[in-house]
Each structure stands twice: as structure tokens, then as C-alpha cells.
Amino acid sequence: MxxxxxxxxxxxxxxxxxxxxxxxxxxxxxxxxxxxxxxxxxxxxxxxxxxxxxxxxSEIATAPHIIAHLQSLKPESLFRPDVASSRTLALLTNGEHPGMPAFSDRAFDAWLKAQNVPYGIGTYGEDRSVYRTAQFADAISPERRTRHLGIDVFAPAGTPLYAPLPGRVLHLTYNADPLDYGHTLILEHRAEATPFYTLYGHLAGTLPALLRPGAEVTAGQHIADLGDWHENGGWAPHVHFQIMTDMLDQRAGNFYGVGHSSLWDVWQAICPDPNLILRLSESAFTLP
Structure with a gap:
């Protein structure tokens, strides 16, 4: 060797x-x-x-099968009313909104309210400058993990979330580090016999009262609420929604929310586009 x-x-x-x-x-x-x-x-x-x-x-051997399975489904809406049929604003973070505060700035709440839209959308695959800090580095490479692996949906704190697919509760976790997920839910699903997973980050403290580890979840079931600043890792209220075709070696109720640009092909296989489930139009991810 x-x-x-x-x-x-x-x-x-x-x-x-x-x-x-x-x-x-x-x-x-x-x-x-x-x-x-x-x-x-x-x-x-x-x-x-x-x-x-x-x-x-194939970076994850089961990923093509899982993606094809998701394409064949008709998921339930994560929010009610459905984000896909509502007015939205793409919350791009690299200067496209000159007056927009950072998602970790409490002034963001007032700014988003002034936009007069029910939902704000943070995009999958966006290269975000906010992640170019030591928190998103590792010992293997000097490259920071800056590419967003989920879709963010911003709405008021306390807004209910509903299971888009049937599944089982794999993890209920409070990831307490600053700018982490806060209250976090990971569900396990099946594409025939093949497991895959969805992650819901930045949730409210109501989570442990709604679900328990190992519990079966039905599509359309109320599974969580959007968390406020003090309980969601220190962010404006939103859900970070993500698909994982493989949990890798992550076993503690957390998972990477951003990946390396140089490994984007690998990360796309591990965490394919969450729009496979949300079914938002292309206009939701771009500015008018």
C-alpha cells in the first residue's frame, strides 16, 4: 500500500x-x-x-436509487400553507441584498418582516462567506466548508413543521454550540429497503414533547416548531432542511450542514438537493 x-x-x-x-x-x-x-x-x-x-x-452507492425514489414520490408539505404555493424571497448572502443583516444578527427579523413575504428561502449549494471561519475547518485540508447542504426556510418562531414523508425518529438532540443547530431532529426513511435520512435544524424547545427516539412518524404529522434565537443556535427563526443518503460516521445526532467546494460532487451524493422533497419552483432561489 x-x-x-x-x-x-x-x-x-x-x-x-x-x-x-x-x-x-x-x-x-x-x-x-x-x-x-x-x-x-x-x-x-x-x-x-x-x-x-x-x-x-458512485460516491454513495445507494444515492442514485434514493434520488430516483424521491423523484417518484408526492411528499407532504413541510409548512402550511405550502412554501411551494406561497410568495417567497430568495435570501442570497453574497451581497445580492445590500441592506440585509446576517442571519445571526437580531436585526434580521425586522428586515425580513419588512419584505412582506410569508417565507424566506436560503439556497442549497450556495457558497457562503459566513462559513469561512475556523469553526468550519478540519485537520485534513486548509479549505473551509462553505457550500450549504440544506435549504433554509425562514418564518416566524413557533411556526409548525410537518413530516414530508413517513419515517422513524433516529435522533432528537440539542446541539448547543453557538451557531450550531440548537434543537435538532433527524428522521430515518426507506427507499424500499434502503435507508435515507432527513434533518431539521434550529427547532423550538417543544421538540421533546412532540416526539421520542424510535417513534414512528406519519407523513403530514406535526413534528416540530421553528425555534427562537435562545433555543435554535443563535439564528433568526428558520429550519435548515437537509437530505442525507448516508449518515457517514456521524452517530451523535448532528451532521454536517456545509461542505467543501472542492468536494462538491461528493457532498451532492451524500446530501442531494432538498428540493427533491420541497418541490419549490426555480424562482424561489433567484431574485426577480
């Missing part, structure tokens, strides 16, 4: 190694100690997905 070179971007080195995913432990063992330590600190499921990409394979 050829060791990986000691270089700043080990993700790129992994992709170029042409090693098989099942050979990851041997690859780590063969690498110099500093490289091995950095690799062991990473999510091993993500590393295996990168190795598959380097071989030209």
Missing part, C-alpha cells in the same frame, strides 16, 4: 490515490504518523466516499 504524501490537502491526495474504500485502514497505517493522525481524526465515511469518487464510482 502506497502511503499518502504529507501535504496540506489530504482530501485531494485521497482522491488521487486510487485506493479502494475497503483499503482505507491499510492506507492510514502505511502513511507517516502525522498524516495517519490527521486521517484518523476525520469522518471515515467521508474519506471512503472520496476514495470511491477517485475510482470513478
Amino acid at each position: 502506497q502511503p499518502l504524501p504529507d501535504q496540506p490537502d489530504l482530501y485531494a491526495a485521497l482522491r488521487a490515490s486510487k485506493a479502494a474504500p475497503e483499503d482505507l485502514p491499510a492506507l492510514i497505517a502505511a502513511s507517516p504518523a502525522p498524516v495517519a493522525a490527521r486521517l484518523r481524526a476525520a469522518d471515515q465515511g467521508l474519506l471512503r466516499a472520496i476514495l470511491r469518487a477517485g475510482l470513478g464510482q
Whole structure:
């Protein structure tokens, strides 16, 4: 087994190694100690997905099946009234709205109310400058995770959310770090026998009273409410809604909400476009 070179971007080195995913432990063992330590600190499921990409394979073997399954469904609305049939505003974050406060600035609430729309939409795949901080870095690469893996829907605190698909409660978690998800729900679903997952972040403290771990959820069931600043990680009230085809090695009720631009093909397989479920028109993600 050829060791990986000691270089700043080990993700790129992994992709170029042409090693098989099942050979990851041997690859780590063969690498110099500093490289091995950095690799062991990473999510091993993500590393295996990168190795598959380097071989030209599907980054997540089940992703094409899950995406096709979602395309065949008619999901229930996440909000009532449905966002897809309501007026919305695309909340683009790279200067498109010169007067818009940051989502983590309490002045944002008044700004959004003044826009006179029921829902604000944060887009999937947007490269957000707010994430270019040490909180979104890791030991494998100097590149920050800046590409948004979910769709954000902004509405007043306390707005109810409804399950778009039947499933089972996998995690109910309070992710308490500043600018994390706050109250978080992860549901497990099935595409025939294949599991996949949806994540709902920035929820209200009503969550534990609505659901319990392991509980079955029916499509259309009231599952959560939008959280306020003190309980949702310190953000303007909204839900971060995300699909995961694989939980990788994340087992503590949290999951990456942003990914690397250089690994966008990999992240798209792990977290495909949530609009597979929300079914918003293209105009919801662009300015008039």
C-alpha cells in the first residue's frame, strides 16, 4: 500500500490515490504518523466516499436509487400553507441584498418582516462567506466548508413543521454550540429497503414533547416548531432542511450542514438537493 504524501490537502491526495474504500485502514497505517493522525481524526465515511469518487464510482452507492425514489414520490408539505404555493424571497448572502443583516444578527427579523413575504428561502449549494471561519475547518485540508447542504426556510418562531414523508425518529438532540443547530431532529426513511435520512435544524424547545427516539412518524404529522434565537443556535427563526443518503460516521445526532467546494460532487451524493422533497419552483432561489 502506497502511503499518502504529507501535504496540506489530504482530501485531494485521497482522491488521487486510487485506493479502494475497503483499503482505507491499510492506507492510514502505511502513511507517516502525522498524516495517519490527521486521517484518523476525520469522518471515515467521508474519506471512503472520496476514495470511491477517485475510482470513478458512485460516491454513495445507494444515492442514485434514493434520488430516483424521491423523484417518484408526492411528499407532504413541510409548512402550511405550502412554501411551494406561497410568495417567497430568495435570501442570497453574497451581497445580492445590500441592506440585509446576517442571519445571526437580531436585526434580521425586522428586515425580513419588512419584505412582506410569508417565507424566506436560503439556497442549497450556495457558497457562503459566513462559513469561512475556523469553526468550519478540519485537520485534513486548509479549505473551509462553505457550500450549504440544506435549504433554509425562514418564518416566524413557533411556526409548525410537518413530516414530508413517513419515517422513524433516529435522533432528537440539542446541539448547543453557538451557531450550531440548537434543537435538532433527524428522521430515518426507506427507499424500499434502503435507508435515507432527513434533518431539521434550529427547532423550538417543544421538540421533546412532540416526539421520542424510535417513534414512528406519519407523513403530514406535526413534528416540530421553528425555534427562537435562545433555543435554535443563535439564528433568526428558520429550519435548515437537509437530505442525507448516508449518515457517514456521524452517530451523535448532528451532521454536517456545509461542505467543501472542492468536494462538491461528493457532498451532492451524500446530501442531494432538498428540493427533491420541497418541490419549490426555480424562482424561489433567484431574485426577480
